[in-house]
Amino acid sequence: MTAADEALERVTQVPGVRGSLLISVDDGLVVAERLMEGIDGRAVAALAASLVQRLGRATGGAGLQSPKFVHLRGNAGSVLAARGRDDLVLVAVVDPDANVGRARIEMLDAVGHLA
Amino acid sequence: MRALEPWVVAPLQTFITESSARLILLMTTSGQVVAQHGFSRSLDVMTASALGAAIVASTEELARIMGASRFGAVVHGGSRQSCMLAAFGTPRGRWIGLVVFGSETSVGIVQLFFDKMVEELVGAAPKEQPPPPLLAENFERELDTSLKELFGR
Numbered sequence: 344m345t346a347a348d349e350a351l352e353r354v355t356q357v358p359g360v361r362g363s364l365l366i367s368v369d370d371g372l373v374v375a376e377r378l379m380e381g382i383d384g385r386a387v388a389a390l391a392a393s394l395v396q397r398l399g400r401a402t403g404g405a406g407l408q409s410p411k412f413v414h415l416r417g418n419a420g421s422v423l424a425a426r427g428r429d430d431l432v433l434v435a436v437v438d439p440d441a442n443v444g445r446a447r448i449e450m451l452d453a454v455g456h457l458a
Numbered sequence: 459m460r461a462l463e464p465w466v467v468a469p470l471q472t473f474i475t476e477s478s479a480r481l482i483l484l485m486t487t488s489g490q491v492v493a494q495h496g497f498s499r500s501l502d503v504m505t506a507s508a509l510g511a512a513i514v515a516s517t518e519e520l521a522r523i524m525g526a527s528r529f530g531a532v533v534h535g536g537s538r539q540s541c542m543l544a545a546f547g548t549p550r551g552r553w554i555g556l557v558v559f560g561s562e563t564s565v566g567i568v569q570l571f572f573d574k575m576v577e578e579l580v581g582a583a584p585k586e587q588p589p590p591p592l593l594a595e596n597f598e599r600e601l602d603t604s605l606k607e608l609f610g611r
Binding site: 366369370371372385386388389390392393396 | 569
């Protein structure tokens with residue numbers, strides 16, 4: 344199992360996580376994914392990468408560091424993103440009742456182990 | 459933005475807004491321009507459409523030789539701007555999209571909204587038969603008319 348697969352495995356084991364992806368933030372493309380049926384990984388990758396990139400620009404413009412973790416909460420669930428090394432971002436799509444705290448810990452730890 | 463057929467305008471405008479693409483050219487597989495956004499000179503459009511059609515023809519032939527189905531898209535990544543070429547089917551025949559984009563967007567976003575534009579174009583295309591092919595004797599006049607419509611002069 345590759346480091347990317349291990350990272351995805353850890354995140355998807357958290358209750359309420361519907362899927363996770365490793366994406367390239369510069370390209371907005373999927374590097375690896377583990378998703379439930381019905382989730383469009385390509386769309387999640389493109390839009391999450393755009394979100395992370397724009398937040399990075401916004402915080403940079405405000406003289407702050409790029410966010411290491413992003414939590415976008417909606418009525419039907421949330422999108423979580425943890426920035427790793429280079430341009431990799433670990434993204435999770437979670438249900439409204441998911442254990443977001445545990446997902447956050449697993450994601451930050453998992454991206455830290457990615458080469 | 460300029461388009462030869464009005465039903466192309468709305469899907470194309472949505473794509474430009476959503477993707478933040480700098481330039482886009484829609485053409486037939488023979489290189490005839492259908493719509494364009496961002497080009498300022500007709501010569502650039504004619505050159506880009508001819509080259510785009512040739513690249514798609516080359517990659518499709520390459521795919522055939524390799525025994526693969528058609529390639530979905532060709533992306534040329536550059537340091538300042540990138541270019542995506544993709545062919546797709548419409549009720550009006552097979553068309554090609556050439557998109558030039560910069561670092562303000564990404565290839566993932568461009569591909570995502572390009573596919574949505576193709577769906578909208580297929581849905582918006584009139585069901586009647588396309589116009590007959592241009593005759594040799596009026597080709598130059600038709601080409602001139604098309605370029606005037608595409609550049610508004």
